[in-house]
Amino acid sequence: MSAEPEGMDLRLLGPVRAWRDGTELPLGSARRLAVFSVLALHANRAVSREQLVTALWGENPPASATGNVYTYVSALRRVLEPSRDRWAAGQVLTSGGGTYRLSVREQDVDVFRFEALRGEAKQHRATGDRQAELTVLAAALQMWHGEPLAGVPGPFAEAQRLRLSELRLATAERHATLLIETGRLDEAIAVLRALVATYPLQENLQAMLATALQAAGRPAEAQRHAAPSPAPARTAAATAGRGPWPVPSDRASLIGRDAEIRRLRRAVAEVADGTGGSLRIEGTPGMGKSALLTVALRGATPAGCRAGWAVGDELSQRMPLGLLLECFESAMPGDTNPDLVKLLFAVAAEAVDGPSGDIVARAAELVRRAAEQAPLILVADDLQWADPLTLGVWSALHADTRELPLLLIAASRPGGSAVARPTESAAGQPADSEIDRTGGSETDRSGTGDLNAVPVDEVVTLAPLSPAAATQLIRAVAPEPLDPRTFRDMLTDAGGNPSYLRHLAAGGFESMTLSAAVGTQLASFSEEARQLLRAIAFLGAGSDTDPGCTLTELALVTDRSRDDLIRALTPAVTAGVLTAAGEWVAFWHRVVARVLHDGTPTSLRVMLHRSFASRLADTAAPPERVVAQLLAGPVPLDSAIARWLTVHIEQLAGRAPHLAVNVLQRARAQYTVAPAERLELTAWLARLLLAQGRNGAAEAGWVAARTPDPELEGEMRWVAAVSHERRAEYEAAADIARSVLREHRVPPRWIDRFRHLLTRVRPYLAGNPTVPHLSRSAIIGDGVSVIR
Incomplete structure (x- = not known):
């Protein structure tokens, strides 16, 4: 096996660069950087040619991809080992069996060093050493020199950029949190200002900055960061270009949606044959409505059909017919029928001046004329943002889809439709919820139109993925x-x-x-x-x-x-x-x-x-x-909370015993609780641990050593002894019993129990298990039944 070279320094947390023995290596073109990045992030592991092709070009590589990879690897070999004979086996970049391997030490790759420091910081966090954690996090952040894998093309690099950027932000947030908690407020404010400038929509960063400013005695500045209200962001589809279809998003979004894709493509094929229709894709946020439309329809428009696409947003509500205009214009390029587009803009302009009874009818007629000329597909994503006039035209055109080659496809959040559906709420819960009975139309800032008034032939509901699809x-x-x-x-x-x-x-x-x-x-x-x-x-x-x-x-x-x-x-x-x-x-x-x-x-x-x-x-x-x-x-348990617990612990133990144990363990560990209350709560903890089959010996012994109450002392010594007995620690159980019987300080009912316990464990004790100064009859007692 080849030895890993010393003196290497590979940097990916910024522009991709490499040094050997202090000399920077000319890595070359962007594609060569992409190959190098994949190999570096899989250091000392075999990477196949197929993996490299996918990493550089995704699912649609050029025909020359495999040959190009060979060329890039050969060039990288010459750079990494310039003195190697052409026919000699390499030591840094090796190949075999259709795979390539970059042999370097992990500590030579800055990504691995960064991740190792994050792991070290987590260890310090687990031990409560905040100062050590802060030092390590600062060292980790100093390793960054800009955007990771800057300028490197390909889907692999893009995914790694996202992953590493997320890790950097998480590290920076924790670093800032520690600065606040350790009182280094000026440093925290400076760090957080830079983070807020880079990530303006991160509400938690704004809130952290407000906290630091408030703690630093700057309340006026803190107020400006206390309640950010980010504006709605347009979807990727909205910013991907005019189309007709936007660039598709991650194909993984469509796992488990094969049936829905087939349904949309069937509708497109039918409109090309002269049969129109209307469909609506409904789903809660994140269910993949936009991705479904994009993947199902991009490239699926038959020859001779026109297709238009529009994405609703907050601005769509303010422009009469705004969503319809965007959709219609993208379906009717300038060389098709510019007159129809100009006429629709004229109708919309009239609507700006005031409502008119024939606006909807005139706009719908222009769309009909376009459909009469050639099959027409109109796609409106986020229809819930449409203005009322657009919804009116969409409703009016529904009847025409039965006579014309006109296909209307819309996507929206759940909001109801005119198609018959089971009686249930928008969230899929029984309709007897008080909130559901209030109406359910989308108001607030998420749309002003009434989707219930828009008829549709079929609603395709995007349900949550099955466990199998989610796993995939x-x-x-x-x-x-x-x-x-x-x-x-x-x-x-x-x-x-x-x-x-x-x-x-x-x-x-x-x-x-x-x-x-x-x-x-x-x-x-x-x-x-x-x-x-x-x-x-x-x-x-x-x-x-x-x-x-x-x-x-x-x-x-x-x-x-x-x-x-x-x-x-x-x-x-x-x-x-x-x-x-x-x-x-x-x-x-x-x-x-x-x-x-x-x-x-x-x-x-x-x-x-x-x-x-x-x-x-x-x-x-x-x-x-x-x-x-x-x-x-976690909330510190002060005296007021402890007093409340002592009053309600019996009720809590009956209703939620495991929750009771958790809070009692917290109470015992906090010395701010008054001694009397801490004693009582710890006694309850010992009882519950025993009832749950867990070891309560330490807690019970702690109470028994401190309580002045003989009854409680007897109970706690009993809990400790039985805990030992259940764990087969018979000598420890016997020692407690002998001590109780020798001292004879607890009430008689506990004396009887300890006699029986000693009888039970006697066969398991080594040597002569008798108790000094006590006769066998005194130990056995009067045969009172054992209470476990």
């Missing part, structure tokens, strides 16, 4: 194989949503793009609605199964009436962000709740959980709901 998507996107638990958590948290699955698989919960995706999907809601969504995320943060809350709880912590809550949350239910059934509201996808919760700065997170716990406790909420807030923060 994760495996297609994840850069490395995932362990079973991570895989399972991704499936649960994403809830079958392709967008969330893709972001989780690519970067996990530290992913910058995951946070951005959630932020974009929530940006269409008002600031009021977003704050309520955040409150729901916090109220459900302590639950492993259903991250939600009741309307009563939400009203308590937000000081809002139920009517106000129902009005503000209806758009989120209609859009499929929330699910509502009766009194309960929860997130349709757990990942949204986690992003909203975990993206909140730690100090603010603790404060909110403490406030919510206090409000719930004051109104006699179930104790498990209060404790869930204490554990989700």
Whole structure:
């Protein structure tokens, strides 16, 4: 096996560069850089020619791709080993069996050094050494010299750019958090200002900057960063060009959508044969509506057909017939029939001056004339953003699709349609939810038109992906194989949503793009609605199964009436962000709740959980709901919380024993709790551990050594002895029993129990297990039954 060369320095965290023995190597063209990057990021591992071709050109490589790869590798060999004889075997870049291998030490590649430092920082974080963690993170960030793999072409480089940029942002955020927590506020403010300038839509960065400024005594500046309201972002389809079809997005988005693709392509084929129709693709945010339209329709327009595409946004509502104009103009290029386009613009101009009863009829007639000339396909993505006149024309044209070669395809969030469907809410929950009964039309900032009034032949609903399809998507996107638990958590948290699955698989919960995706999907809601969504995320943060809350709880912590809550949350239910059934509201996808919760700065997170716990406790909420807030923060357990726990611990133990153990373990570990309350809570912890078959000996012994109450001392010594007995630690159990019987300080009922315990363990003791100074009859007693 060839030795790894010394003196190599490969840098990918910025422009791709390489040095050997202090001399920079001329790596050459962009494609050669792409090959070099793939090999460097797979250092000491075999990479096949097919992998390199896919990395450079994706799914549609040129015919010369394989030959080009051979040329690039040969050129790189000469650069990496200039003194190597042409016919001698290489040592740095080797080949064999159709594969290539770059043999370098991992510490010679800056990406691996960066990732190693991140791992070291996590170890310091686990041990609580914040200063060491801060030092390591600073060293990791100093390794960056710009955009990773800058200028390197190909899908592999693009994916790695995204992954590494996300890691850099996550590292920078943690670095800034530690600067705040260690009191280095000026440094934190400078770092965060630079991050906010680079990532202006990251609400968590704005909030962190506000926290640092407030702590530094600059409240006026902090206020400017306290409540960012990012504007809705247009989809990739909207910015990809005029078309007729936008550039398709990641093919992984369409895993599990074969039937829907076939349905759309069949409709396109039918319109070419003279049969029109109207379809609507409905799905909650992230279900892949735009990607479905793009992949299914791009390149599928038959000869002789015209196709137009438009994407709705907030501006579409302000321009009469705006969405229809964009769609119609893209279907009618200048050399086709410019007169029809000019006439439609004239109709729209009249509508600007004021409403007119014949605007819809005249606009629809122009579209009919175009369809009479040649088969016409109109595609409107995000139809919920359309202005009322566009929706009116779309409705009027529905009847014409039965007579003309006119195909209307729209995509929208769930909002109802004129086609007969089962009685259920937009979020798929039973229709008896209070929120669902309020109407369900899309209002707020997510659209003003009434989609219920637009008739359609067929609604194609994009349901969550099946577990099999979701698994396939994760495996297609994840850069490395995932362990079973991570895989399972991704499936649960994403809830079958392709967008969330893709972001989780690519970067996990530290992913910058995951946070951005959630932020974009929530940006269409008002600031009021977003704050309520955040409150729901916090109220459900302590639950492993259903991250939600009741309307009563939400009203308590937000000081809002139920009517106000129902009005503000209806758009989120209609859009499929929330699910509502009766009194309960929860997130349709757990990942949204986690992003909203975990993206909140730690100090603010603790404060909110403490406030919510206090409000719930004051109104006699179930104790498990209060404790869930204490554990989700983590909230320091002060004396007020400890007093509440001592009153409610018995009820909590009966309703949620495992949750009770968690909060009691927290209480025992915090010395801010008063001694008497700490003693009582620790006694409850020992009881519950024993009841759950766990070892409570240490906790029970701690209480027994400190309590002045003989009854409690007897109980705790009993818990400790039985804990030892269950773990087959018979000598330890016998020692406790002998001590109790010798001292004879606890009440008689405990004396009897210890006699029986000693009898039980006697056969397992080494040597002579009798107790000094006690007769056998004294040990056995009067035969009282054993209480385990």
